[in-house]
Amino acid sequence: MARYLLRRIILMVPLMLGISFIVYALLNLVPGSPTDQFEFSSNFTPADRERIRENLGLNDPWYTRYFIWLSNVFQGDLGNSFVNYTPVLQRLKDTLPNTLLLTGTSLVFALLLSIPIGIWSAVKRNSFFDRSTTILSVAFYSIPSVWLGLMLLILFGVKFQEWGLPSLPIGGTQTLRGESGFWDRVQHLILPAFTLGIIQLAGWTRYIRSSMLDVIRQDFIRTAQAKGLRQRAVLMGHAFRNALLPLMTLVGLTLPDLFGGAVITEEVFSWNGVGRLTINSLIQNDYSVAMAAIMMLAFLTVVGNLLADVMYGVLDPRVRLG
DSSP, X not given: OHHHHHHHHHHHHHHHHHHHHHHHHHHHHSSOOGGGGGTTOTTOOHHHHHHHHHHHTTXXXXXXXXXXXXXXXXXXXXXXXXXXXXXXXXXXXXXXXXXXXXXXXXXXXXHHHHHHHHHHHHHTTTSHHHHHHHHHHHHHHHSOHHHHHHHHIIIIIIIHHHTTSOOOOOSSSSOSSSOOOHHHHHHHHHHHHHHHHHHHHHXXXXXXXXXXXXXXXXXXXXHHHHTTOOHHHHIIIIIHHXXXXXXXXXXXXXXXXXXXXXXXXXXXTTOOSHHHHHHHHHHTTOHHHHHHHHHHHHHHHHHHHHHHHHHHHHHOTTOOOO
16 A cells, blocks of 8 residues: 555646646746736836846746746745735635535535445335436536535525525635634635535435445345345445445545636635636636646646545555555
8 A cells, every 4th residue: 555655646747747837838828917917007118028028037938937847846935926026825725614514514424325226226226216316417417516606605695685584705715804713704605515515415415325226136135134144234335335335436536526617706706715716817817826726736636646546546456556
């Protein structure tokens, strides 16, 4: 196991280098520049804008700037924002915990509900419950997260308030004015976590159902039932454990979808996370912040896939990682 982990971690280095090169090239080859914000300002002349470009190193070829950026990264320096000149590392520290909280909550929410629903749907195959969950799963899996988030905002944030019902906050991570405690954070988290997790919940429910149906038809399940074991023990002790193995791989493969979906969800709900920071920096052509934010999301995705592979080896004794 240790040798496998070491090999995977070593392979992550060229992978992250390749991602950083491609991302840096794309960011610098698209039209736009951080100095565009000064173009229509009467306080800055063309000479001033040219001097700013020279000070920021924007007149150098992009590949030259990439190797300078890479050298600084290895020294622990992510640079400063081109817009407000604050340290990029500080901006990531301020937003990363919110992204991890959102994605982690949505992941736990999807797993806690998809597992029992998927198992029960398999056990009660072709029942009313099974058909209902199938319809709802297909419906929620097909709904764009942007549309779903906006509808939830309108219903639970605006309409509930108009109707005199308990409403939820429509944006942000906490109330800026007044008391802001644990329950306030939870209220702000409910809608974005539900929006991000419901699509995964829909997909995982159908996957668990299919896996359980494949497993409960196996000979070892019939053998366990013939021995007189209770149905609950057969399902949870034998069937579910084997059906859980491919789910771990699926969870690892969908982690990029979670982090990618967080970018859209954070923007819809004004959630102060890395995803929203990425969008704002791209709009403002803030190369240094955008580069750091995208690489942070890429790193979390790679680590998530590594954890999924490790969990597969831990849960399945037939797999030997070495």
